[in-house]
Amino acid sequence: MIPPEAKPALAPKARLRFDRTSGGYLLLYPERGLALNATAANILKLCDGELTVDGIVEKLQGEYLDRSAEELRRDVLEFLEEMSRRGLVRVLE
Amino acid sequence: MSSAPRPYTLVAELTYACPLHCVYCSNPVDFTRHEDALDAADWRRVLREAERLGVVQVNFTGGEPLLRPDLEALVEEARSLDLYSNLITSGIPLARERLERLRRLGLDNVQVSIQDARPDESDRIAGREAFHRKIEVARWVKELGFPLTVNTVLHRENLERIGEVIALAEELHADRLELANAQYLGWALRNRTALLPTKAQLERARSVAAAARARLEGRMEVVFVVPDYYVEFPPACMDGWGRRFIVVSPDGLLLPCLLAHTLPGLSFGNVRERSVEELWSSSPGLAAFRGEAWMPEPCRSCARRAIDFGGCRCQAFHLTGNAAATDPACSLSPDHGLVEAARTEAARPARELVTFSFRTPRTSRDHSR
Numbered sequence: 001m002i003p004p005e006a007k008p009a010l011a012p013k014a015r016l017r018f019d020r021t022s023g024g025y026l027l028l029y030p031e032r033g034l035a036l037n038a039t040a041a042n043i044l045k046l047c048d049g050e051l052t053v054d055g056i057v058e059k060l061q062g063e064y065l066d067r068s069a070e071e072l073r074r075d076v077l078e079f080l081e082e083m084s085r086r087g088l089v090r091v092l093e
Numbered sequence: 094m095s096s097a098p099r100p101y102t103l104v105a106e107l108t109y110a111c112p113l114h115c116v117y118c119s120n121p122v123d124f125t126r127h128e129d130a131l132d133a134a135d136w137r138r139v140l141r142e143a144e145r146l147g148v149v150q151v152n153f154t155g156g157e158p159l160l161r162p163d164l165e166a167l168v169e170e171a172r173s174l175d176l177y178s179n180l181i182t183s184g185i186p187l188a189r190e191r192l193e194r195l196r197r198l199g200l201d202n203v204q205v206s207i208q209d210a211r212p213d214e215s216d217r218i219a220g221r222e223a224f225h226r227k228i229e230v231a232r233w234v235k236e237l238g239f240p241l242t243v244n245t246v247l248h249r250e251n252l253e254r255i256g257e258v259i260a261l262a263e264e265l266h267a268d269r270l271e272l273a274n275a276q277y278l279g280w281a282l283r284n285r286t287a288l289l290p291t292k293a294q295l296e297r298a299r300s301v302a303a304a305a306r307a308r309l310e311g312r313m314e315v316v317f318v319v320p321d322y323y324v325e326f327p328p329a330c331m332d333g334w335g336r337r338f339i340v341v342s343p344d345g346l347l348l349p350c351l352l353a354h355t356l357p358g359l360s361f362g363n364v365r366e367r368s369v370e371e372l373w374s375s376s377p378g379l380a381a382f383r384g385e386a387w388m389p390e391p392c393r394s395c396a397r398r399a400i401d402f403g404g405c406r407c408q409a410f411h412l413t414g415n416a417a418a419t420d421p422a423c424s425l426s427p428d429h430g431l432v433e434a435a436r437t438e439a440a441r442p443a444r445e446l447v448t449f450s451f452r453t454p455r456t457s458r459d460h461s462r
Binding site for chain 2: 011012013015017018019021026028029030031033084085086087
């Protein structure tokens with residue numbers, strides 16, 4: 001479980017890249033890549049190792065007005081946990 | 094044909110020259126026939142043209158890519174195109190200063206091959222002393238802040254030591270560990286009797302790898318690749334012929350895979366004469382096995398044809414003499430007996446002693462005659 005005060009950052013092997021062909025973002029890592037939807041890309045762009053999970057949720061709130069902070073935090077955490085299991089996001093405490 | 098699929102990865106084989114002589118090398122057996130014909134300007138243009146087509150990753154490989162003194166210029170170009178760049182290397186010859194320079198120029202990932210967890214065994218497979226140097230290089234990779242991939246090719250002589258390989262990769266703080274069984278093409282096919290494991294060996298190793306994958310989740314990605322000889326259905330070789338990968342050989346051929354130029358009767362254009370875009374969309378060699386029109390039965394009516402694309406064309410050719418045959422690794426192939434016979438041979442309690450055929454320019458010339 002990632003605590004809300006944790007500071008997520010992209011793993012050293014992962015890099016975000018804008019993709020002209022699809023108009024979206026890709027998360028690239030050795031031999032692989034993930035095509036991200038807009039929300040996933042927005043979350044990962046904020047994973048700079050400085051912002052906490054709560055900080056990320058706060059920044060996103062302006063763009064996702066239809067969701068409560070509670071729901072948004074749950075979605076962000078769920079996504080970051082999956083990325084962390086894949087070794088693509090590191091969590092700095 | 095404007096309907097060519099989008100490629101994602103460029104495999105840039107900068108040279109077939111290599112200081113190592115690994116007995117399962119994935120270069121063609123007749124590699125001495127293919128000279129390094131592309132200069133830095135050619136390769137930079139290839140990178141630009143590939144990126145325009147949709148490529149987002151480049152693997153600089155060989156042979157040994159470090160033998161190219163212009164590698165730096167290519168890494169720099171890849172960085173300026175925002176390509177994810179991966180150096181696939183034996184680690185020899187490499188000075189720490191050069192690795193530092195590549196880091197500054199924007200190289201993203203370094204993959205170091207380690208042939209075995211034990212120095213003597215590793216050097217025996219590589220055909221020269223290399224193990225200790227490789228370990229030193231792998232440590233530099235991490236010290237300089239690169240992510241590290243360790244790649245170990247598995248076969249009957251080192252499968253039992255897979256646990257030691259995993260421990261070594263952990264000690265090196267690898268971010269990714271590729272435990273890739275040899276595939277029996279090219280040099281590995283020449284050495285198949287010496288290298289092909291038994292089913293029991295493979296299953297033990299697979300369970301060790303699975304346990305490590307679970308234990309190391311989130312820290313080290315553990316990839317275990319089974320040899321095609323022990324699957325029920327073949328994997329999608331290169332994600333399908335001419336679909337996701339562009340391979341450019343040292344002499345400039347634009348290929349769908351590492352060995353397509355060993356198939357007779359196919360013509361692949363050269364990037365020195367035509368653009369990557371043009372070759373990708375209209376090279377007759379790529380058109381030959383794209384899609385499903387070429388497929389024989391049982392592939393043609395098989396539900397898996399869109400999953401495995403008929404398997405590996407090179408395996409089909411090198412085992413049956415017909416590149417358009419169903420991959421004999423597939424249990425449904427009429428030629429599957431060829432693979433079963435090799436498996437039976439691997440499991441025989443008493444086997445003829447065999448010696449390795451090392452990958453060297455001399456053995457290459459002998460085999461090419």
